Amino acid sequence: MGVSADNLRGLALALSSSIFIGSSFIVKKKGLKKAGSTGVRAGSGGFSYLHEPLWWFGMGTMIVGEAANFVAYAFAPAILVTPLGALSIIVSAVMAHFMLNEKLHAFGILGCILCVVGSTTIVLHAPKEREIESVKEVWYLATEPGFLVYACLAVALVAFLIIRLVPRYGQTHMIVYVGICSLMGSLTVMSVKAISIALKLTVQGMNQFVYYQTWILTAVVIICILTQMNYLNKALDTYNTAVISPVFYVMFTTLTILASMIMFKDWDSQDATQIATELCGFITILSGTFLLHKTKDMGNSSRRNTEPNEPNASSNT
DSSP: OOOOHHHHHHHHHHHHHHHHHHHHHHHHHHHHHHHHTTSOOGGGTOOGGGGOHHHHHHHHHHHHHHHHHHHHHHHSOHHHHTGGGGHHHHHHHHHHHHHSOOOOOHHHHHHHHHHHHHHHHHHHHOOOOOOOOOHHHHHHHHTSHHHHHHHHHHHHHHHHIIIIIHHHHTTTOHHHHHHHHHHHHHHHHHHHHHHHHHHHHHHTTOOOTTSHHHHHHHHHHHHHHHHHHHHHHHHHHHSOHHHHHHHHHHHHHHHHHHHHHHHHOTTTTOOHHHHHHHHHHHHHHHHHHHHHHHTTTHHHHHHHHHOTTSOOOOOOO
């Protein structure tokens, strides 16, 4: 099965996004360590990193990566773009091995290989992006009964989690915060994809910002992102990042692909073999991501044991 030109553009943008985002974590971490050596560390409540150019360079790199990811959704289906986010983990793991002396052990290498194999499988079998000629067409897809049911269920579940479960279980069960972030994240991606398509068509000479649907979708993006980031910050502040990251990635990616299947019907033109192959690729990526996070500290245990007096400068970003 050949890869379409739009899929190739989306692939290139998604890969560049992973490189920028993955490297931004390392650059920011080096900036945090440098700032912490002369001031109060971020982990202790300090903000000296705001005066560190290296940290700001890392933030700029992350913004570029997120922008590339945003544009990628205009060319390729979510089932291709979203799973490739796992490659940023590989980039950061490899760079940390060389730049931060956080050794990449055998299980880490195996996790990287699994992510690459899974990503390659999805890329080679990804469905061709359907031709969208107007935001009105996206609006029609978003207001079809199937996606309306999904969106209403997602919003209702988020409301239930926020109103009933967050006060009771937010501080003891991470799935509450992660569930809110993942459900809102799936709606965010669908809205972002619509806005990126609107920008793409506008650049091509067909102004999509004259339609009220574009502005409604823009408002949905803002609301979803603010809600998602609020509860993601709560989750990261309450629980271990090494546990939150893989669980959030699995839930967010799964729900995003499900939402994309319902709204854009990405797999209508594919047979059972192609769909099964993509699912296998997705599961392979999840396995690699889980392995990377589960064993990420194994390579550093011996160095920490032999250097007990070394200050702990590896705070999470």
